[in-house]
Amino acid sequence: MSLLEVKGLKKIYKTRFGGHAVEALKNVNFSVDEGEYVAIMGESGSGKTTLLNILAALDKPTAGTVLLDGKDFSKLKEASVAAFRRDNLGFVFQDFSLLDTFTLEDNIYLPLVLSGNSYEKMHKRLEPIAEQLGIDRLLKKYPYEVSGGEKQRAAVARALITNPRIILADEPTGALDSKATDELLRLFSRINEAGQTILMVTHSAKAASHASRVLFIKDGEVFHQIYRADSSCEKMYQKIVDTLSLLTGGGAE
Amino acid sequence: MKKAFVPKLAFEGIRKNRRMYLPYLLTWILMAAMFYIICYLAQPSVLEAIGRGGSTQVLLQFGTYVVALFAVIFLFYTNSFLLRRRKKEFGLYNILGMDKRGISRVYLWETQLIAVVSLILGLLAGIALSKLAELALSKLISGIATFTFTISWRAVLYTAVLFAGIFVLISASGLVQVRRLSPMQLLRSESYGEKAPKANWVLGLLGVAVLVLAYYFSVTIKNPVSALALFFVAVLLVIAATYLIFIAGSVLLCKILQKRKRYYYKKEHFVSVSSMAYRMKRNGAGLASICILLTMVLVMIASTTCLYFGAEDSLRTQYPNDFIVEAIDNDTGVTVLPENVEVYRAALTKLLTDEGVEAKNNSDYYYFGVAGLLHGTTLQAETSFVDTDTYDALTNVYILPVQDYERMSNKQVTVAPGQALVWGKQTQKLPKELTIGPVHFDLIPTEEAAIISSGSMIQGFANLYLVVDDYDTVTQTIQAYYMEKTGEILEQKWRFAFDTDLSSEEQLALYDKLSQTFIDALAQQNADGFGYRCEALEAQREDFYGTYGGFFFLGILLSMVFLIAAVLIIYYKQISEGYEDQSRFDIMQRVGMTKKDIRKSINSQMLTVFFLPIGMAVLHLVFAFPMLRKLLLLFGLLNTKLLILTTGVSVLICAVFYAIVYRITSNAYYSIVSGAKE
Numbered sequence: 051m052s053l054l055e056v057k058g059l060k061k062i063y064k065t066r067f068g069g070h071a072v073e074a075l076k077n078v079n080f081s082v083d084e085g086e087y088v089a090i091m092g093e094s095g096s097g098k099t100t101l102l103n104i105l106a107a108l109d110k111p112t113a114g115t116v117l118l119d120g121k122d123f124s125k126l127k128e129a130s131v132a133a134f135r136r137d138n139l140g141f142v143f144q145d146f147s148l149l150d151t152f153t154l155e156d157n158i159y160l161p162l163v164l165s166g167n168s169y170e171k172m173h174k175r176l177e178p179i180a181e182q183l184g185i186d187r188l189l190k191k192y193p194y195e196v197s198g199g200e201k202q203r204a205a206v207a208r209a210l211i212t213n214p215r216i217i218l219a220d221e222p223t224g225a226l227d228s229k230a231t232d233e234l235l236r237l238f239s240r241i242n243e244a245g246q247t248i249l250m251v252t253h254s255a256k257a258a259s260h261a262s263r264v265l266f267i268k269d270g271e272v273f274h275q276i277y278r279a280d281s282s283c284e285k286m287y288q289k290i291v292d293t294l295s296l297l298t299g300g301g302a303e
Numbered sequence: 304m305k306k307a308f309v310p311k312l313a314f315e316g317i318r319k320n321r322r323m324y325l326p327y328l329l330t331w332i333l334m335a336a337m338f339y340i341i342c343y344l345a346q347p348s349v350l351e352a353i354g355r356g357g358s359t360q361v362l363l364q365f366g367t368y369v370v371a372l373f374a375v376i377f378l379f380y381t382n383s384f385l386l387r388r389r390k391k392e393f394g395l396y397n398i399l400g401m402d403k404r405g406i407s408r409v410y411l412w413e414t415q416l417i418a419v420v421s422l423i424l425g426l427l428a429g430i431a432l433s434k435l436a437e438l439a440l441s442k443l444i445s446g447i448a449t450f451t452f453t454i455s456w457r458a459v460l461y462t463a464v465l466f467a468g469i470f471v472l473i474s475a476s477g478l479v480q481v482r483r484l485s486p487m488q489l490l491r492s493e494s495y496g497e498k499a500p501k502a503n504w505v506l507g508l509l510g511v512a513v514l515v516l517a518y519y520f521s522v523t524i525k526n527p528v529s530a531l532a533l534f535f536v537a538v539l540l541v542i543a544a545t546y547l548i549f550i551a552g553s554v555l556l557c558k559i560l561q562k563r564k565r566y567y568y569k570k571e572h573f574v575s576v577s578s579m580a581y582r583m584k585r586n587g588a589g590l591a592s593i594c595i596l597l598t599m600v601l602v603m604i605a606s607t608t609c610l611y612f613g614a615e616d617s618l619r620t621q622y623p624n625d626f627i628v629e630a631i632d633n634d635t636g637v638t639v640l641p642e643n644v645e646v647y648r649a650a651l652t653k654l655l656t657d658e659g660v661e662a663k664n665n666s667d668y669y670y671f672g673v674a675g676l677l678h679g680t681t682l683q684a685e686t687s688f689v690d691t692d693t694y695d696a697l698t699n700v701y702i703l704p705v706q707d708y709e710r711m712s713n714k715q716v717t718v719a720p721g722q723a724l725v726w727g728k729q730t731q732k733l734p735k736e737l738t739i740g741p742v743h744f745d746l747i748p749t750e751e752a753a754i755i756s757s758g759s760m761i762q763g764f765a766n767l768y769l770v771v772d773d774y775d776t777v778t779q780t781i782q783a784y785y786m787e788k789t790g791e792i793l794e795q796k797w798r799f800a801f802d803t804d805l806s807s808e809e810q811l812a813l814y815d816k817l818s819q820t821f822i823d824a825l826a827q828q829n830a831d832g833f834g835y836r837c838e839a840l841e842a843q844r845e846d847f848y849g850t851y852g853g854f855f856f857l858g859i860l861l862s863m864v865f866l867i868a869a870v871l872i873i874y875y876k877q878i879s880e881g882y883e884d885q886s887r888f889d890i891m892q893r894v895g896m897t898k899k900d901i902r903k904s905i906n907s908q909m910l911t912v913f914f915l916p917i918g919m920a921v922l923h924l925v926f927a928f929p930m931l932r933k934l935l936l937l938f939g940l941l942n943t944k945l946l947i948l949t950t951g952v953s954v955l956i957c958a959v960f961y962a963i964v965y966r967i968t969s970n971a972y973y974s975i976v977s978g979a980k981e
Contacts, residue, residue: 108893129897136895147890151581156573161894163573169564208894 052081053247054105054216059114061100061270074100076270078114082216082249087242089261090251091290093298097270098251102220105249106139107131118215136161140209144221146201148193154204155189161212172211179207183237199230206237210246217241219250223257235260255294259287268297309405313412316392322971323385326874328421330381333867334374335425335466336432341367341860342458343433344440349455353437353446358846359853366857370864371465375472377868382473384875386480388882389413393484407481411474418470426462430454443611444852445845503554510547517541521930526695530933537930541923545594549919550587553912557583570900574891575908578884586912589876594916596869597957598923600862604953605924606931607858609946610938614851617939622840624664624800625810626817629836631794638775639669639797647835650824651799654816662801668707671778671795673700673739673785677765682739684788698765700739702781704774712750716770724749724770737769740784742777744769807841814839851938870964873913877968881975888976901977905969917961921954 059078064071074097082088092098103109105116107123115122123134141147148157155176162172180186183203188196193204202222209217219238223231231254239260242248250261258264260283266274274293278286317324343349345363393406401409434452441447517540524530557580561567567576579586610617630647632639648667655662675682677698705718718724723744727733728751737744749770771777782793805813814837821835888901932946940946 106893129899132892132895132897132900135893141893143893147893149577149887149890151574151577151887156577159568160573160891163568164570164891164895164900166570167568169568172568 053084053086053119054082054249055115055117055120056080056105057115057117059101059104059116060112061097061104061109062112073270075104075111078267078270078272080265080272080275082247085242085245085247087238087248087260087262088250089258089264090249090267091253091255091258091264091294092267092273093253096267098253098267099220101267102218102251106141106218107135133165136165136212138215140212140214140217142202142205142209142217142219142222144224146193146198146205146225148201148205148208150193153190153192154185154196154200154207157193157204158189158208158211160208165212175211176207179210182240183207197230198226199233202226202230202234203237206234206241210241216247216249219248219252221252221254222250223252223254231256255287255290258290259283261286264290264293266293266297273297309408310412310416312409313416316389316409316413317416320385320388322878322975323388323875324417326871327381327385328417330867330871331378331417331421331466332425332428334370334378334864335422335462336429337860337864338367338370338374338465339426339429339458339462340433340436341370342461343429343455344437346455346457349437349453352449352451353441353444358850359440359444362850362853362857366860367461369861373864373868374465375469377871378469379473379476381871381875382477384879386477388879390480390484393481397484403482403484406484407478410477410481414470414474414477418466422463422466425466426459429458429462440852440856443848443856445848503551506547507551507555510544510551513540514544514548517544518926521926521928524930524933527933527937530930531937534930534934537927541598541927542595545598545919545923546588546591549591549594549915550584553579553587553590554583570896571903571907574887574896574904578880578887579908579912582880582883589872590912590916592872593869594919594923596865596872597917597920597961598927600865600869601920601924601950601953601957602927602931603858603862603865604957605946605950606935607855608953609935609942609949610851610940611855612949613935613940613942613945614847616942616945617851618840618844618847620939620941622838622843624666625802625805625840626662626800626814627836627838628799628817628821629838630797631834631836638778639795644669644797646824647797647821648799650820651817654820658813658816660803660805660813662803664800664802666711666798666800668711669704669774669795669797671702671774671781671793673702673781673793674698675700675739677734680734680736680738682737684740684785698767700737700767700769702769702771702774702777705770705772708770716749718747718770718772720773721745722747722772726751726768728766728768733767737767739781740788742780742784744771807844810839810841814842866960869961873964874968874971877972878975881972884972884976892977898977902973905973909965909969913965917958920957924950924954 057079059075060073061075062071062073078097078101090098090101100109104111104124107126110124116124118138123131126134148154149160152160158176158180159172162175176189177186180189183206185200185203185207188200188204193201196204202225206222209219222238223234226234235257238248238250242262248261250257252258262278264276264278264286265272274297276286276289276293281289341363345360345367347360350360350363389410393410396406396409397403433455437449441449517537520533520537520540524533557576560572560576561580566572628647628651630639630644632643673682675684675698676696677683678696682698682700702723705716705724708714708724709716716724721744723737723746725733725737725744725746725748733748734746736746746769751768778793778795785791785793803810803813817837817839821837825835888896892901928946928950932943935946
């Protein structure tokens with residue numbers, strides 16, 4: 051059984067007075083296996099963000115189901131959704147979403163504090179992660195005192211510390227320079243090699259080229275997917291670029 | 304730019320920010336209404352219609368200045384909150400191509416709109432409520448209730464001028480800030496946390512030291528005169544100390560809480576403690592302001608209600624009998640001739656019989672009063688100036704003939720020459736002997752003759768009552784001594800005091816007749832030099848309530864103004880923090896925080912922070928208590944129990960009110976931070 055299964059997902063946004071309806075997702079189907087590193091690509095307005103919001107349980111689908119470990123979480127209540135999100139999902143956002151009122155350390159602890167863990171336990175969990183991500187010396191600093199790459203690494207640490215079933219990353223390299231981007235992608239690959247399932251939404255071909263599989267979304271549907279198999283990052287990158295030009299070319303017809 | 308564009312933009316700006324603007328508008332309206340009302344009431348014509356003037360008018364006049372000053376400070380302060388929030392929008396206009404002049408015009412329109420609307424509404428509300436306020440005042444100072452409705456154009460003019468002035472002040476400061484505006488600075492959100500001040504503990508210790516000093520002043524205060532002098536010093540010290548302690552204290556508290564990992568890493572505390580730490584200085588200053596306003600309200604309410612409800616007490620202390628008649632001989636000033644007294648006494652008895660009035664608790668005696676500074680057992684002839692140092696030593700000595708004492712107390716006593724029976728009022732310890740110039744007494748403590756009234760003798764000073772055998776010799780010796788020492792003529796007096804069962808109106812009627820009787824008696828006697836003084840408690844009551852009721856009314860009015868201010872500070876603190884925290888709670892909800900967690904976190908903040916100001920205010924009040932008690936002595940109020948009661952009740956009412964307001968504003972905060980998502 052796959053870890054994440056998305057079946058017939060549909061999302062229609064209505065304007066406030068119910069007049070004009072926009073179909074963001076038409077019919078999305080795909081699944082993610084344990085230990086996979088999947089990238090979802092698509093142009094602006096293709097429905098990527100809507101899809102990620104539904105996967106993150108921040109939004110509810112109009113139709114269709116999302117199963118994690120065979121469990122449909124779109125039916126959960128608000129309080130249990132929050133707990134579900136904390137325990138099973140880890141998030142990495144484009145804007146890092148770190149709280150400037152907290153030190154990096156406290157930012158990383160946030161989901162664990164919300165689930166009611168003791169400081170000792172949290173600290174024990176943080177140590178190896180901080181070392182792995184190379185932020186062990188920055189823990190006492192505030193977000194506004196460190197660089198973008200360091201902030202994103204802290205955000206990754208926050209996603210990892212709950213031992214989530216899956217990490218959802220929304221344009222994680224969007225706000226980073228090329229050096230920090232490379233570092234972060236290497237980090238993702240390393241985490242993935244250690245067995246962590248990652249689902250990343252991006253429109254950077256470079257970011258996607260590190261994934262083991264890339265899904266392309268267009269007009270609210272999965273349009274195409276390519277597997278990495280044994281090809282190198284460079285080859286993967288080429289394949290992605292080709293598909294993208296096909297995608298936009300198709301749009302121009 | 305199109306003509307209608309600027310007003311429209313201004314109007315939209317207000318409408319969109321109504322959560323910020325509505326309370327601001329309400330404050331303007333309330334302040335304008337309040338100012339109109341107090342201006343209206345302070346007019347001599349209004350007070351005359353009620354049947355009062357004098358002291359009440361002076362009080363209300365003072366009240367207008369306080370309200371005006373406070374309105375300026377406070378509206379200026381709330382405006383700064385608004386401006387901070389609007390700056391971002393103005394920055395955006397600037398980026399989109401509107402020049403500074405355009406922005407200034409939008410801003411001016413906004414302020415103008417607020418000022419005009421609130422002035423009109425405020426005046427309307429003020430006029431509508433002025434009659435109610437007048438009736439309330441009339442009731443409190445037991446005046447006459449009139450039912451004609453008038454609008455005072457003078458009060459309207461004053462209000463308009465004051466608020467136009469405030470408008471000019473506020474717009475000027477706003478325009479200066481718009482001019483300085485740099486769009487990038489404005490658009491970038493303030494994402495830097497506050498750093499703890501370097502010498503935080505020094506500030507904190509300084510605050511504690513200043514506070515201890517202020518408290519020390521209050522607790523060790525000896526007498527009312529120094530209380531009056533030190534009161535304002537103590538108030539300033541307490542204000543300074545409160546700011547220092549709250550700022551340094553909130554920084555320290557945050558640090559301690561963050562260090563206590565067991566406490567800090569709990570989901571109820573985690574978020575609230577960290578956001579407190581993030582803006583610890585601003586937080587501290589806000590809480591200090593709330594604390595000071597609450598303290599002012601508490602002190603005012605506690606003391607003025609005590610004065611008002613203790614008015615009857617003070618009246619009784621100063622006028623132990625319903626009626627007091629006193630006679631002196633203006634010609635000599637030295638002795639009151641018994642034959643003249645006999646004329647008065649006869650006239651008085653005749654009047655009472657004619658009127659069918661039964662006089663009770665009569666006291667009828669000659670006496671003679673000496674004031675001086677009591678050092679050890681010697682009374683120094685020095686009465687010209689009373690200051691802080693001499694106040695405690697100041698003593699009034701009243702000397703009575705033994706015959707009068709025996710008659711009134713129905714007791715036979717023997718007083719040897721050189722001896723005196725003594726009792727005291729408001730004295731710490733009765734001296735064993737007393738020397739007044741050439742005269743020396745061995746004092747024998749005795750029971751107070753209950754029927755002897757202390758009359759309108761000055762309260763708050765020590766009073767000694769001496770009963771002597773050779774009354775005439777003693778008085779003459781002391782009179783001669785004082786004449787030589789100070790050039791002062793000490794008058795001998797005859798006093799007759801009594802109570803009746805009459806109603807208030809009947810007492811006033813009798814009072815009029817009493818005066819007339821003496822005028823007639825005086826004419827008969829053809830003794831020009833003979834003077835008299837009649838006093839009736841009922842006649843004094845008016846004046847008492849005029850003053851004390853006026854204080855009470857002013858206390859309530861000013862407390863309302865200060866409470867509104869405190870409420871608004873709480874509200875703006877919550878709202879502006881809510882907007883700041885919005886994005887943070889948004890992130891936290893994404894990471895897995897539930898709405899219930901948000902509630903809990905807000906409640907935790909409420910418990911740790913928001914009850915500090917009221918706690919501190921109560922502490923201030925407790926330490927202000929000795930000083931208040933002494934100050935109230937100046938008003939002849941000796942009832943400490945009543946003061947404790949009114950203090951307790953004011954604290955209770957304030958606490959309940961505060962809790963309600965806090966609940967409401969924390970709901971506003973909640974709806975801002977949780978409404979951001981979902």
